[in-house]
């Protein structure tokens with residue numbers, strides 16, 4: 001047994017049913033519970049080991065008809081804990097026989113404030129502080145709420161009963177079947193048995209709630225859909241309710257398997273570590289990921305809410321009905337849900353142009369993270385909870401989604417869907433591994449799916465295709481792409497991917513081929529009279545393309561006259577910026593190409609242009625040429641900025657609203673005098689009249705005011721923050737406050753972030769935004785180091801929040817800083833952050849090389865431009 005497999009429980013004992021009764025105490029913040037687990041022993045055993053973490057098991061008894069020593073066949077076991085393995089072992093004096101047994105446990109635990117396991121969340125209602133109890137079990141925290149066989153393949157039926165105060169509500173995965181009085185002002189709510197499912201999908205929620213509801217009817221089935229909020233917020237639940245009903249109908253049809261439960265609840269939780277959690281039938285959300293206030297919510301938030309709801313609903317099939325066999329296959333759940341959420345949103349909101357946005361939001365981010373030497377394969381061996389927690393990252397979600405999209409494009413949407421239907425049907429209420437999905441898709445499509453997908457899933461990184469046109473032939477070479485020139489130099493990776501190559505030119509869509517060798521000659525149709533050639537049509541392939549200088553130049557024309565689609569225009573500039581960072585082309589080439597986008601009006605393309613220019617601004621902000629660079633950036637925005645105004649028209653397209661916010665934000669950040677003036681006026685008007693700014697303009701106003709403000713503006717933003725009731729608005733204001741340039745405000749901000757005015761779920765993001773602000777970076781890093789113990793206490797239990805705090809350290813660009821950071825983390829524990837720390841160091845060293853290589857080049861470009 002190696003280190004990885006040794007954390008698995010013994011496979012000869014497994015549960016079939018849990019009857020659990022839990023009584024949370026929302027004043028003392030503890031809970032008491034008892035459970036009876038129906039077990040099957042495949043061979044006689046003297047011990048039973050199951051997961052239990054931070055629980056006190058008060059008694060353990062086993063019932064078995066064939067145990068003769070006592071009349072009823074009850075035996076008590078002796079208990080021992082293994083805190084490292086997070087298990088409890090019950091030792092019996094004689095062998096328990098093969099076959100069925102029942103294990104009865106009585107236990108108690110703490111209703112913690114760590115946003116995991118069974119935890120408490122707080123909110124204010126009518127001036128009073130209130131609490132609710134809720135659960136977050138994925139990946140390995142069901143064991144914090146009740147002793148259990150806490151592995152995804154140990155599926156069982158759950159019968160939950162919650163003992164709660166008379167006037168409160170209880171929510172679990174199914175509907176209540178019985179509510180009875182209980183002593184002392186309590187009642188006992190008994191829920192219907194769940195389908196056979198994994199422990200991490202169980203939910204138990206207790207508190208004061210209100211809800212809106214509706215019935216979804218499709219496939220001859222009725223499902224009661226409810227959206228729950230804390231008191232006073234149910235008017236913000238309507239958008240979510242409408243989306244849920246539509247998405248449920250969409251997925252029923254798409255998967256061709258009706259949603260198996262008769263209830264679907266979506267619950268907004270005030271404190272929540274992730275975005276949302278797909279508990280079967282009782283999906284929990286962060287408030288910002290579920291609630292929309294028509295008066296105060298921005299278009300961008302609406303979109304995020306729709307995507308998140310679609311994502312979690314997709315899991316009800318992909319994840320809940322068919323579950324990964326072990327966390328190594330987590331990407332199957334997450335990559336798939338991250339892909340299909342766009343399909344559902346595109347279906348409901350066809351005008352949102354959501355697939356183009358997939359490009360930046362998921363694919364672009366995955367291409368960035370997977371360009372590190374310190375990345376990991378999509379499918380990675382994991383064992384202990386810390387390792388498991390670390391893979392809930394953009395590689396599992398976004399690279400996973402991107403390679404699935406590439407595969408769907410290769411197989412054709414219909415064959416892909418039919419393969420999924422076959423897979424879901426075959427493995428319903430069971431577990432599956434990656435190979436089972438490939439087998440299903442192969443069976444339906446007749447194509448060698450496993451062979452094509454092997455290295456995309458099992459190897460780290462992805463290829464860059466170098467295109468060489470010698471006038472007669474078009475040659476293509478593949479090699480692993482590194483964003484760091486330093487990493488590339490050290491690399492010995494010779495991985496060859498099966499690359500589906502699509503291309504089109506000014507005359508034809510070229511035939512699709514697969515590149516399965518280091519290099520090949522590309523078959524071409526009618527090259528005579530060709531003006532340009534674009535590889536990777538529609539950007540469905542997960543790779544970058546490095547054209548020769550002439551070929552790249554020839555693409556300027558179809559970019560300008562939009563002969564290329566928006567997603568293709570996006571792909572070209574995305575790769576150009578990345579190749580410049582990697583040292584494959586001079587930065588001046590990427591900047592020159594950016595200048596060709598002056599007539600661009602697509603939102604996603606502009607997100608890329610702005611972020612590419614931001615990255616270079618980060619690199620050179622301490623250099624003399626920074627001022628000139630900002631002018632160049634504003635010049636690049638000039639065309640779109642002149643077409644962007646501050647007046648909202650109700651008929652504006654969704655993407656226009658997004659574009660407006662992006663461009664006005666960028667204009668303020670790069671110092672456009674007119675934008676700064678208007679933002680300040682709007683802010684003043686808001687404060688003097690109390691009249692709301694349109695939600696789509698708020699982030700531009702708040703950010704610009706902070707970037708160009710001082711003590712007075714800080715005070716006012718702070719005041720607005722403390723007054724806001726909607727979490728989306730609080731977050732917008734608090735984020736903006738990270739943008740001040742003066743030391744006093746930065747210091748005040750950092751204190752504020754760790755104060756009681758900011759929820760623990762949000763502080764990591766705000767620290768990260770502050771760390772990304774070049775003017776605040778040194779102070780923020782110092783603050784993080786000084787408060788490391790507090791951060792550890794809050795976020796050091798695993799998960800992604802701690803690594804999120806430190807990630808923007810990678811904007812530094814000197815070896816000296818790299819050494820300092822390395823030294824700090826050598827002496828300070830940072831659980832779950834090892835990969836992020838390695839990436840930070842890799843990027844800092846890459847930045848240093850980039851700056852040394854291209855500072856003069858950028859300077860010459862700016863002077864010549």
Ligand SMILES: [Zn+2]
Pocket residue numbers: 278311315333334337
């Ligand atoms: Zn998910």
